[in-house]
Amino acid sequence: PAAPPPAAAEAHASHDGAKERQILFYQHPDGGTDYSPIPKKDDKGRDYTPVYADPEPESVAAKPAGKGKILYYRNPMGLADTSPVPKKDGMGMDYVPVYDGDDDGSTLKVSIDKVQKLGVRTEAARLTTLARSIRAVGTVQVDERNLHIVTAKFEGYIERLNINQTGQAVKRGQSLMEVYSPDLVLAQQEFLVAATGAKSLETASPEARDAARSLADGALARLRNWDIPTAQIEKLRQGGQITRTLSLASPASGIVLEKRAVQGMRFMPGEMLYQIADLSTVWVVAEVFEQDLAMVALGQTAKVSFNALPGLTFTGKVTFLYPTVTEQTRTAKVRVELPNHDGHLKPALYGAVELASPVADRPVLTIPDSAVLDSGTKQAVLVERGEGRYEPREVKIGVRAGGLIQIQDGLAEGEKVVVSANFLIDAESNLRAALQSFHNH
Structure with missing residues (x-):
């Protein structure tokens, strides 16, 4: 017809x-x-x-x-x-x-039985403080401020090693070795002669006394410049006995990272004998990709985990942003400072670093990102209307973080959206037809 x-x-x-x-x-x-x-x-x-x-x-x-x-x-x-x-x-x-209770062409209907079979799950839109996680890899490094090198300022020989193992713990002032130095013996002799001469010339002319004191002060300054302990100098002054060997002490408490001293060896001025580090605080230097650098700031909280320490997570702060980018990897170094009083963290240990970066200064409306149906140019969600009814609704989305997505427009707080089985509902309810105008608009 x-x-x-x-x-x-x-x-x-x-x-x-x-x-x-x-x-x-x-x-x-x-x-x-x-x-x-x-x-x-x-x-x-x-x-x-x-x-x-x-x-x-x-x-x-x-x-x-x-x-x-x-x-x-x-x-x-x-x-x-x-x-x-x-x-x-x-x-x-x-x-x-x-x-309420009406059905219209823009609402999808799925039987309660099918809803249960499809495993449809909904969640309410809620206000959340979104934080984007920046993940990087890093290695434990010694805090450079707590690294000490033990050297001698004179030539000599090691007569006895008191600390003879790498990794050994030492305390500040603890004797590391006993050394013999002809220059040290000569300096002690000069000091005793000058000190004795200055004392014997107390009744002499002012010129003679000043000359004797100048010699004594010069000999004393040489001993001090060689880092001879004050107690040993006083013992020499009071007893008048020259000490054949000198004890070199540790400048700080820590762990011996490197030991080059060998008993009987000859050493030269400035030669490194020990490297000692205080590991109560360590650095983790992370490699952060350049596109994430804008979200990293001083004082930011970082969480670090290590495969070698399962079940343990260490929390620290970002203390320094290195000023250069590695050309080959397009990453920049970020320093995180961690406490290490238990000694679990060892230099060169490999770890995973997570930096939490807030994406907004206040809570925003969010839903799970699995709830969003994306046509490429537009986005929509299925809003639950009760009794197996779902309303396809266009939304305007914002940033994504932590499995959540910001909803800038189209939803109200508390409205429930489908977060699972979206595409199964699509097949069961001819969602594509219902969203035809949405796709073509």
């Missing part, structure tokens, strides 16, 4: 003839989102159903005054556009109210 003339799409007399009702468009006889601006038939020969601008008088009368709560208002042309308040579209047509 031929389609009705276009005039039929404009007006239709009501049963009581009181007024003519305006037809907005025609809908597929099975419902859904297949619309036509003119009368037509489906592939089975059935007429499309007219959709009027105002409800049929009989249906209005049949509904009680308390029809139910208005959930929202939908676009009169069936587009995926809703409003929480009454409004008009671009052609001046009123948006259609959707009541």
Whole structure:
């Protein structure tokens, strides 16, 4: 049969003839989102159903005054556009109210049994302080401020080693070795001669006394410049006995990282004999990719874990941002300072560093990022309406962090969205047809 003339799409007399009702468009006889601006038939020969601008008088009368709560208002042309308040579209047509319990073309229906079988899970949109995690790898390094080198300022020989193992713990002032030096013996002799001469010339002329004191002060300064302990100098002054060997002491408490001293060896001025480090505080130097550097700042909290120490996580602060980028890896070094009073952290230990960087200075509305259906140019979510009904709704998204995504527009706090089985619902409920206008808008 031929389609009705276009005039039929404009007006239709009501049963009581009181007024003519305006037809907005025609809908597929099975419902859904297949619309036509003119009368037509489906592939089975059935007429499309007219959709009027105002409800049929009989249906209005049949509904009680308390029809139910208005959930929202939908676009009169069936587009995926809703409003929480009454409004008009671009052609001046009123948006259609959707009541609690109503079903409309923009709402998907899935049976409760299928919801359970599909494993549909929902979560409410909530305010969250988003923090983006920056992950990097790093190695434990000695705090350079706590690194000490033991050297001698004179030539000599090692007569006895008191600390003879790498990795051995030492305390500040502890004797490391006994050394013999001809220069040291000569300096002691000069000091004793000068000190004795100055004492014997106390009654001599001022010029002689000054010369003797100058010699004694010079000999004393040489001993001090060689780091001879004050107690040993006083013992020499009081006893008048020259000491053949001198004890070299540790400048700090810590661990012997390197030992080059060997008993009986000859050493030269400035030659390194020991390297000692205080490991109560260590550095972890992390390699951060250049695209993440803007999110790293001094004082930022860092968590570090190590494969060698399962189950342990160490917390520290970012204390320094190195000023250069490694060209080959496009990374920059970031220093994290960690306490190490238990001694678990050893130099060169390899670890994973996680830096938490807030993406906003206040809580923002978020949902799990698995809830977002992305068409490439637009994003939508399925809002739960109860009893197996889901409303596809376009949203505007922001940043992603920690499995969450910021919702800038389209959702309100507390609204529940589908976070699992989204695409199974798609298959069960012909979601693609429901979102046709969303994809093509």
